[in-house]
Amino acid sequence: MLKIDQLHAAIEGKEILKGFSLEVKPGEVHAIMGPNGSGKSTLASVLAGKEDYEVTSGSVSFNGKDLLEMEPDQRAGEGLFLAFQYPVEIPGVSMVNFLRTAVNAVREYRGQEPLSAGAFLKLMKEKKHMVDLDSDLTKRSVNEGFSGGEKKRNEIFQMAMLDPKLVILDETDSGLDIDALRIVADAVNKLRNEERSFIVITHYQRLLDYIVPDHVHVLHQGKIVKSGGKELALELEEKGYDWLKEGALGV
Amino acid sequence: MAEEKLLEAISEDEKIIQEVTGQKYKYGFVTDIESDKAPKGLNEDIIRMISAKKQEPEFMLEYRLRAFKHWQKMKEPNWAHVQYPPIDFQDIHYYAAPKQKPQLNSLDEVDPELLKTFEKLGIPLQEQKMLAGVAVDAVVDSVSIKTTYKEKLAEKGIIFCSFSEALQEHPELVRKYMGTVVPHTDNFYAALNAAVFTDGSFVYIPEGVRCPMELSTYFRINEQNTGQFERTLIVAEAGSYVSYPEGCTAPQRDENQLHAAVVELVAMDNAEIKYSTVQNWYPGDPETGKGGIYNFVTKRGICKGRNSKISWTQVETGSAITWKYPSVILKGDNSEGEFYSVAVTNGRQQADTGTKMIHIGKNTRSVIISKGISAGKSQNSYRGLVRMMKGAENARNFSQCDSMLIGNQCGAHTFPYIEVGNPTAKVEHEATTSKIGEDQIFYCNQRGIDTEKAVGLIVNGYCREVLNQLPMEFAVEAQKLLSISLEGSVG
Numbered sequence: 156m157l158k159i160d161q162l163h164a165a166i167e168g169k170e171i172l173k174g175f176s177l178e179v180k181p182g183e184v185h186a187i188m189g190p191n192g193s194g195k196s197t198l199a200s201v202l203a204g205k206e207d208y209e210v211t212s213g214s215v216s217f218n219g220k221d222l223l224e225m226e227p228d229q230r231a232g233e234g235l236f237l238a239f240q241y242p243v244e245i246p247g248v249s250m251v252n253f254l255r256t257a258v259n260a261v262r263e264y265r266g267q268e269p270l271s272a273g274a275f276l277k278l279m280k281e282k283k284h285m286v287d288l289d290s291d292l293t294k295r296s297v298n299e300g301f302s303g304g305e306k307k308r309n310e311i312f313q314m315a316m317l318d319p320k321l322v323i324l325d326e327t328d329s330g331l332d333i334d335a336l337r338i339v340a341d342a343v344n345k346l347r348n349e350e351r352s353f354i355v356i357t358h359y360q361r362l363l364d365y366i367v368p369d370h371v372h373v374l375h376q377g378k379i380v381k382s383g384g385k386e387l388a389l390e391l392e393e394k395g396y397d398w399l400k401e402g403a404l405g406v
Numbered sequence: 407m408a409e410e411k412l413l414e415a416i417s418e419d420e421k422i423i424q425e426v427t428g429q430k431y432k433y434g435f436v437t438d439i440e441s442d443k444a445p446k447g448l449n450e451d452i453i454r455m456i457s458a459k460k461q462e463p464e465f466m467l468e469y470r471l472r473a474f475k476h477w478q479k480m481k482e483p484n485w486a487h488v489q490y491p492p493i494d495f496q497d498i499h500y501y502a503a504p505k506q507k508p509q510l511n512s513l514d515e516v517d518p519e520l521l522k523t524f525e526k527l528g529i530p531l532q533e534q535k536m537l538a539g540v541a542v543d544a545v546v547d548s549v550s551i552k553t554t555y556k557e558k559l560a561e562k563g564i565i566f567c568s569f570s571e572a573l574q575e576h577p578e579l580v581r582k583y584m585g586t587v588v589p590h591t592d593n594f595y596a597a598l599n600a601a602v603f604t605d606g607s608f609v610y611i612p613e614g615v616r617c618p619m620e621l622s623t624y625f626r627i628n629e630q631n632t633g634q635f636e637r638t639l640i641v642a643e644a645g646s647y648v649s650y651p652e653g654c655t656a657p658q659r660d661e662n663q664l665h666a667a668v669v670e671l672v673a674m675d676n677a678e679i680k681y682s683t684v685q686n687w688y689p690g691d692p693e694t695g696k697g698g699i700y701n702f703v704t705k706r707g708i709c710k711g712r713n714s715k716i717s718w719t720q721v722e723t724g725s726a727i728t729w730k731y732p733s734v735i736l737k738g739d740n741s742e743g744e745f746y747s748v749a750v751t752n753g754r755q756q757a758d759t760g761t762k763m764i765h766i767g768k769n770t771r772s773v774i775i776s777k778g779i780s781a782g783k784s785q786n787s788y789r790g791l792v793r794m795m796k797g798a799e800n801a802r803n804f805s806q807c808d809s810m811l812i813g814n815q816c817g818a819h820t821f822p823y824i825e826v827g828n829p830t831a832k833v834e835h836e837a838t839t840s841k842i843g844e845d846q847i848f849y850c851n852q853r854g855i856d857t858e859k860a861v862g863l864i865v866n867g868y869c870r871e872v873l874n875q876l877p878m879e880f881a882v883e884a885q886k887l888l889s890i891s892l893e894g895s896v897g
Binding site: 203204205206226227228230231232236237239242243244245246247248252253254256257260261264296297313317 | 846849850851852853854855857866867868869870871
């Protein structure tokens with residue numbers, strides 16, 4: 156589904172990703188962990204197509220297509236969804252309006268008919284229920300005045316609405332208390348299936364207690380320095396990252 | 407269910423956004439109607455001719471001639487933050503009327519070309535009007551072709567007719583109020599208008615009557631080189647209410663077209679007038695600015711009575727040059743003035759627009775919400791005056807002027823003037839300037855929304871406070887205009 160090969164990317168001339176490679180198959184959940192500044196969020200931004208980042212070499216293929224050639228909105232149409240670490244506020248634009256525009260834009264890209272008002276409403280109700288989202292939030296402006304937890308839950312809700320193939324969760328656990336974390340994780344688990352893949356970017360092992368990954372990778376200085384199963388996350392929790400940093404430097 | 411309603415409105419939004427993607431100025435066409443036109447130039451004879459054509463009462467001709475004499479002594483204002491080549495006032499036709507019999511019994515009698523024009527503009531002249539609950543007084547090149555709903559309004563004693571008709575049928579009312587809010591000596595363009603105005607609308611709401619529908623006029627400039635000089639007068643007697651939406655589009659032209667309208671509003675005790683404008687005149691070529699409309703308008707209302715209220719709402723996306731300051735004179739105690747404005751400039755457009763709130767009475771209140779959006783190589787200025795006169799005990803004003811910049815070749819300017827002559831009066835002014843957020847656009851992109859649509863969404867959100875003030879069907883049109891006018895401005 157996703158194949159990243161020797162990816163190098165820079166921001167303002169500074170190279171952050173230095174030969175990052177990863178393959179994600181349908182239905183897999185990959186956790187990417189690593190210390191601050193290792194390039195986790197850069198990876199998310201580059202995959203989503205944020206303009207500030209420059210890909211200097213390497214390739215990314217998504218469902219057999221060259222992801223790096225696509226505009227960000229096309230990537231979304233292809234089924235890539237990024238749950239933002241810091242969801243953006245759009246004052247004056249209601250969630251309903253925003254989402255309906257998004258859902259129908261993505262449907263159009265996929266060659267589907269736009270949803271009628273009734274069908275959209277029905278879908279929204281269903282997904283809201285699924286992610287346990289307060290009804291009131293959809294009437295408010297996009298992320299405006301939302302608490303940290305509400306913002307993150309809202310990201311998951313949008314994910315459910317847009318029916319993506321690959322989801323990147325960028326530090327979705329940051330700023331969440333344990334209850335909110337559980338709600339978000341439950342929603343993600345409900346959306347897991349054999350076709351949909353996830354890349355879970357996180358600093359802490361905590362989230363992985365709830366969203367259990369198939370693979371865990373440690374990112375350090377712009378590339379993966381260690382990969383393993385879910386037990387690797389526990390090991391990291393116990394030992395920290397320093398032993399890997401030393402190891403990486405030694406390689 | 408509220409949510410369902412919301413959705414209906416949204417699906418409407420969306421249709422619109424889809425509809426407008428990739429469109430150039432949609433209304434750039436010219437209708438071929440034979441036209442009865444005065445020779446170019448301006449002198450007493452032309453004014454006499456206009457007055458005679460319209461079979462006006464003697465006082466009107468005298469008024470025009472007085473205004474003309476005064477105008478000849480005046481100079482064109484040059485303090486606005488706009489630039490344009492000098493206008494040759496002798497190179498303009500001051501009168502043009504479609505060759506039509508003015509009295510028509512049904513639409514079948516209307517020139518089919520004209521009907522086609524209405525259709526292209528989407529003016530709901532027929533059945534849609536009833537559904538929409540809008541009575542339309544359509545003005546094509548200075549002559550009113552058809553006025554609707556008149557009988558229904560007449561039952562309530564409401565007068566809604568063309569200015570020419572008002573001069574025939576209600577000369578005493580016109581004489582009593584015309585020029586009392588914007589005198590013919592007020593400014594260069596108001597004087598010119600007073601001398602040569604050809605038509606417009608007249609509204610009279612009798613005491614205690616709440617006008618049961620939106621009273622709407624569509625303006626259209628349709629004849630090459632014809633200056634359009636509209637004149638509107640709305641009088642709301644004690645305890646009455648009226649909402650008056652005004653919308654306009656003009657065909658694409660190569661020569662600049664001058665538009666100098668005058669609008670006067672009079673609100674008596676406890677009366678309320680809500681005046682909304684959506685303006686979409688041809689803004690000129692996006693690269694050169696050539697061919698756009700010059701919009702030099704004087705709009706002013708007076709809250710003459712106690713507890714009266716006048717509210718101006720405008721969404722301005724068109725015209726090459728805009729020079730416009732809808733104002734309120736708050737004379738009656740406890741009276742209230744509002745100004746809600748969205749001004750969008752793109753390409754080479756220049757706008758100098760704002761308001762004046764003149765507080766005379768006690769406990770008078772005013773609110774100014776101005777949202778300026780500049781894109782392309784345009785210049786967008788807010789210019790506003792808040793004046794608290796000596797007697798304005800406890801008067802209050804709140805002003806909020808926000809500017810949004812799209813791209814880095816445009817300009818946004820704010821010129822607030824505050825004069826406080828009473829120590830108990832309070833004036834608050836807030837101003838912000840922001841660039842359209844790249845993060846916001848990226849967020850929309852990531853959800854599958856392309857940049858063009860994203861800008862439309864974000865800008866509509868930014869203007870929400872103002873759009874909310876518009877009558878429903880107008881709000882939809884306004885959103886459409888915002889998206890159209892910013893096409894191609896990002897990326």
